[in-house]
Amino acid sequence: MAPALCAICKTERANIKRPKNHARVCKGCFLTLFEEEVHHTIVSSNLFYPGERVAIGASGGKDSTVLASVLKTLNERYNYGLELVLLSIDEGIKGYRDDSLETVKRNAVQYDMPLKIVGYDELYGWTMDQVVETIGKKGNCTYCGVFRRQALDRGAKMLDIKHVVTGHNADDVAETILMNLLRGDMGRLARSTNIVTGDDSSDVKRSKPLKYAYEKEIVMYAYHKKLDYFSTECIYSPEAFRGTARALIKQLERIRPSAILDILRSGEDMARLVPGESASSCGCKGKSKPPAATAAEDDGGIGGCGSNGAASGNEMAAMEKQLRENEAAEELEVDVSKLSLAGRAAESETDGAVPLKTNKNSKPVTRQTLGNCKRCGYMSSQEVCQACMLLEGLNKNRAQIQI
Numbered sequence: 001m002a003p004a005l006c007a008i009c010k011t012e013r014a015n016i017k018r019p020k021n022h023a024r025v026c027k028g029c030f031l032t033l034f035e036e037e038v039h040h041t042i043v044s045s046n047l048f049y050p051g052e053r054v055a056i057g058a059s060g061g062k063d064s065t066v067l068a069s070v071l072k073t074l075n076e077r078y079n080y081g082l083e084l085v086l087l088s089i090d091e092g093i094k095g096y097r098d099d100s101l102e103t104v105k106r107n108a109v110q111y112d113m114p115l116k117i118v119g120y121d122e123l124y125g126w127t128m129d130q131v132v133e134t135i136g137k138k139g140n141c142t143y144c145g146v147f148r149r150q151a152l153d154r155g156a157k158m159l160d161i162k163h164v165v166t167g168h169n170a171d172d173v174a175e176t177i178l179m180n181l182l183r184g185d186m187g188r189l190a191r192s193t194n195i196v197t198g199d200d201s202s203d204v205k206r207s208k209p210l211k212y213a214y215e216k217e218i219v220m221y222a223y224h225k226k227l228d229y230f231s232t233e234c235i236y237s238p239e240a241f242r243g244t245a246r247a248l249i250k251q252l253e254r255i256r257p258s259a260i261l262d263i264l265r266s267g268e269d270m271a272r273l274v275p276g277e278s279a280s281s282c283g284c285k286g287k288s289k290p291p292a293a294t295a296a297e298d299d300g301g302i303g304g305c306g307s308n309g310a311a312s313g314n315e316m317a318a319m320e321k322q323l324r325e326n327e328a329a330e331e332l333e334v335d336v337s338k339l340s341l342a343g344r345a346a347e348s349e350t351d352g353a354v355p356l357k358t359n360k361n362s363k364p365v366t367r368q369t370l371g372n373c374k375r376c377g378y379m380s381s382q383e384v385c386q387a388c389m390l391l392e393g394l395n396k397n398r399a400q401i402q403i
């Protein structure tokens with residue numbers, strides 16, 4: 001059997017099976033498709049304006065490293081006119097964050113972007129290591145998630161930047177949708193489907209340009225583009241519920257690759273049924289205004305590290321290993337078994353557009369009344385913000401220990 005050819009260019013050997021739709025493409029076409037899909041997401045949801053200064057929440061991990069690389073590429077290719085800055089949070093986790101910050105520092109040089117690092121200790125007086133020492137490992141991701149959200153906002157304010165992009169991917173968003181579905185929390189479910197979170201009262205907008213990108217494709221992109229990223233998982237375990245939702249989605253994906261996008265689409269459709277909420281879908285036609293979202297848990301990132309579910313970590317590590325092995329094998333001969341479906345897969349969606357319904361009837365957005373936290377002055381819908389509430393508990397604990 002002759003080696004199958006790429007479904008896009010029809011000239012190169014198809015050596016990549018896209019996790020998203022099982023299309024068989026060559027490396028060059030895969031990289032381009034991936035970039036063009038992110039471009040499509042950005043353009044169709046009007047994410048940026050020319051001249052905008054944008055901070056990339058950079059952890060040194062695969063998601064934010066791919067985000068930084070793709071944004072740099074697209075910014076140059078399509079003249080977005082963006083001024084891109086890397087913004088990193090130092091949670092104070094020895095042996096994990098120290099190393100990943102070194103990666104971000106290298107990325108700053110590689111991508112020629114300024115880098116700002118903000119530490120939990122300077123912002124809150126606590127490192128995550130100290131938090132875990134006090135409360136144990138259980139639930140620490142909640143602290144980390146709440147602290148990180150504020151830290152990114154505060155870092156952005158220090159830089160006088162009004163837009164923070166994060167590396168949340170389709171798997172992360174599907175996970176959050178599923179968790180909220182299982183909790184019966186439709187309000188939060190609706191908000192979690194949005195590409196833009198943040199609220200009108202806060203002047204820092206948050207968005208997820210990789211919202212429709214599969215985690216597996218992000219790993220492949222990073223690998224084939226030879227990006228320098230940090231692949232060790234956070235040493236503190238994620239929230240159990242998120243980990244379970246993640247494992248479930250991975251199982252579904254095995255049987256039905258479109259499951260992740262299907263959950264996203266269902267979430268967006270359900271969001272439209274929630275009074276006072278409107279979901280931003282890919283927005284090719286319908287333009288919807290981002291609804292209000294205030295609390296940290298509205299963001300896909302509440303799991304703190306978000307994409308660090310144990311199941312995922314192992315699977316992604318296995319996938320990276322597989323990619324390296326495949327490459328070694330391909331140098332010897334064409335792996336026919338991997339290519340046997342090429343012809344069929346070529347018919348599936350390969351034109352780069354994510355087939356998502358548009359939002360025709362977005363409803364007006366209910367605004368939450370927002371004030372400022374009376375302790376730290378941070379934007380909050382309560383008198384005391386979530387971070388300060390958590391800190392109060394921690395500080396009490398510390399006081400008791402000292403007595």
Ligand SMILES: [Zn+2]
Nearest residue numbers: 006009026029
């Ligand atoms: Zn090709």
Ligand SMILES: [Zn+2]
Nearest residue numbers: 373376385388
């Ligand atoms: Zn506060």
